[in-house]
Amino acid sequence: xxxxxxxxxxxxxxxxxxxxxxxxxxxxxxxxxxxxxxxxxxxxxxxxxxxxxxxxxxxxxxxxxxxxxxxxxxxxxxxxxxxxxxxxxxxxxxxxxxxxxxxxxxxxxxxxxxxxxxxxxxxxxxxxxxxxxxxxxxxxxxxxxxxxxxxxxxxxxxxxxxxxxxxxxxxxxxxxxxxxxxxxxxxxxxxxxxxxxxxxxxxxxxxxxx
Amino acid sequence: xxxxxxxxxxxxxxxxxxxxxxxxxxxxxxxxxxxxxxxxxxxxxxxxxxxxxxxxxxxxxxxxxxxxxxxxxxxxxxxxxxxxxxxxxxxxxxxxxxxxxxxxxxxxxxxxxxxxxxxxxxxxxxxxxxxxxxxxxxxxxxxxxxxxxxxxxxxxxxxxxxxxxxxxxxxxxxxxxxxxxxxxxxxxxxxxxxxxxxxxxxxxxxxxxxxxxxxxxxxxxxxxxxxxxxxxxxxxxxx
Numbered sequence: 074x075x076x077x078x079x080x081x082x083x084x085x086x087x088x089x090x091x092x093x094x095x096x097x098x099x100x101x102x103x104x105x106x107x108x109x110x111x112x113x114x115x116x117x118x119x120x121x122x123x124x125x126x127x128x129x130x131x132x133x134x135x136x137x138x139x140x141x142x143x144x145x146x147x148x149x150x151x152x153x154x155x156x157x158x159x160x161x162x163x164x165x166x167x168x169x170x171x172x173x174x175x176x177x178x179x180x181x182x183x184x185x186x187x188x189x190x191x192x193x194x195x196x197x198x199x200x201x202x203x204x205x206x207x208x209x210x211x212x213x214x215x216x217x218x219x220x221x222x223x224x225x226x227x228x229x230x231x232x233x234x235x236x237x238x239x240x241x242x243x244x245x246x247x248x249x250x251x252x253x254x255x256x257x258x259x260x261x262x263x264x265x266x267x268x269x270x271x272x273x274x275x276x277x278x279x280x281x282x283x
Numbered sequence: 284x285x286x287x288x289x290x291x292x293x294x295x296x297x298x299x300x301x302x303x304x305x306x307x308x309x310x311x312x313x314x315x316x317x318x319x320x321x322x323x324x325x326x327x328x329x330x331x332x333x334x335x336x337x338x339x340x341x342x343x344x345x346x347x348x349x350x351x352x353x354x355x356x357x358x359x360x361x362x363x364x365x366x367x368x369x370x371x372x373x374x375x376x377x378x379x380x381x382x383x384x385x386x387x388x389x390x391x392x393x394x395x396x397x398x399x400x401x402x403x404x405x406x407x408x409x410x411x412x413x414x415x416x417x418x419x420x421x422x423x424x425x426x427x428x429x430x431x432x433x434x435x436x437x438x439x440x441x442x443x444x445x446x447x448x449x450x451x452x453x454x455x456x457x458x459x460x461x462x463x464x465x466x467x468x469x470x471x472x473x474x475x476x477x478x479x480x481x482x483x484x485x486x487x488x489x490x491x492x493x494x495x496x497x498x499x500x501x502x503x504x505x506x507x508x509x510x511x512x513x514x515x516x517x518x519x520x521x522x
Binding site (some may be wrong): 197227 | 464487508
């Protein structure tokens with residue numbers, strides 16, 4: 074989350090005071106990301122140092138007591154547009170603990186992988202229920218809140234769908250992992266990690282070749 | 284008293300070596316005001332649960348009661364009356380009659396149940412207004428958008444104060460925002476006092492329910508506990 078660019082975006086609408094920036098930032102992110110005043114002023118100082126904003130009179134008015142007004146500069150506008158339109162970095166696949174747990178569950182004697190999958194699915198759906206309750210209790214017109222909650226719901230739903238798919242794959246096919254004589258948890262985890270890493274390298278290499 | 288009560292319900296299609304066990308000893312109670320989602324993959328038995336709860340087909344064994352009435356011992360005529368008066372269905376493909384207007388589609392179950400046409404039409408208009416599509420009352424289904432058609436189908440399901448709402452993948456091919464509206468409306472109908480069961484394979488839709496039960500190979504294998512409350516999510520650093 075770039076507070077720096079969020080502040081530039083708010084200032085692109087017109088000059089504003091620091092406290093006003095904090096209030097508008099929170100209102101527009103559905104009040105889900107609290108921002109302290111210190112963060113706002115530190116960010117503004119850096120933006121001013123970099124020539125992206127300038128302080129002084131805000132809204133054509135002189136300073137109001139201790140409050141300083143800020144306005145965006147032309148380089149600030151360019152920086153904002155560049156950030157908005159720059160594609161996200163091609164992310165390295167994250168180290169996914171859920172994936173590791175499922176891979177290990179396949180190997181551990183006495184553990185039923187489908188039970189492990191269901192425990193995680195239930196937990197994720199319960200979390201989704203709580204997020205949906207946030208949305209359900211708010212007005213359909215609270216778009217900022219809906220966008221924030223949707224982002225989290227889709228992220229969690231992705232994990233649920235992966236579990237659903239994993240369950241079907243593991244019913245249809247057996248996962249072949251080379252046997253190791255000494256089945257200590259550390260070795261199992263190491264082996265699962267190496268399976269994940271190899272899979273990610275392979276998937277990434279093929280994606281780049283396409 | 285539970286509006287829907289399924290006790291040790293099993294359903295077997297066919298016989299002998301070709302027998303398919305769609306449901307195995309399913310137990311489910313749904314209270315008034317409660318929305319329950321049944322979540323499972325294709326072929327897990329979730330649609331069979333719904334058709335048996337809706338008296339559209341019989342269980343092979345077990346007991347099903349709807350609004351206190353045991354449906355196993357009912358005549359076909361009594362079952363039909365129960366469906367018209369107490370049970371509302373929402374299907375994936377809407378199932379609206381193309382030769383009737385939106386209002387006529389919604390009024391139809393009431394008229395079939397003996398209500399005079401004027402009263403049925405008034406009740407239909409009230410239901411369409413509740414769902415925000417009153418201005419489309421005189422339009423035929425083919426003239427409505429997918430979202431409007433599904434709202435009309437929900438109006439038909441809730442008209443006449445039904446006790447039990449049954450929905451089978453009710454958002455069909457709707458986009459995600461229209462799907463959310465459908466779930467919001469079903470949620471509201473349950474908050475107003477109906478008991479609801481929605482079957483789906485989508486976690487997003489299931490998350491609108493008070494309780495999610497998971498079905499696998501005809502067994503109810505697990506269920507969510509009642510959520511702790513949304514406020515727990517809204518703390519600094521989350522998400």
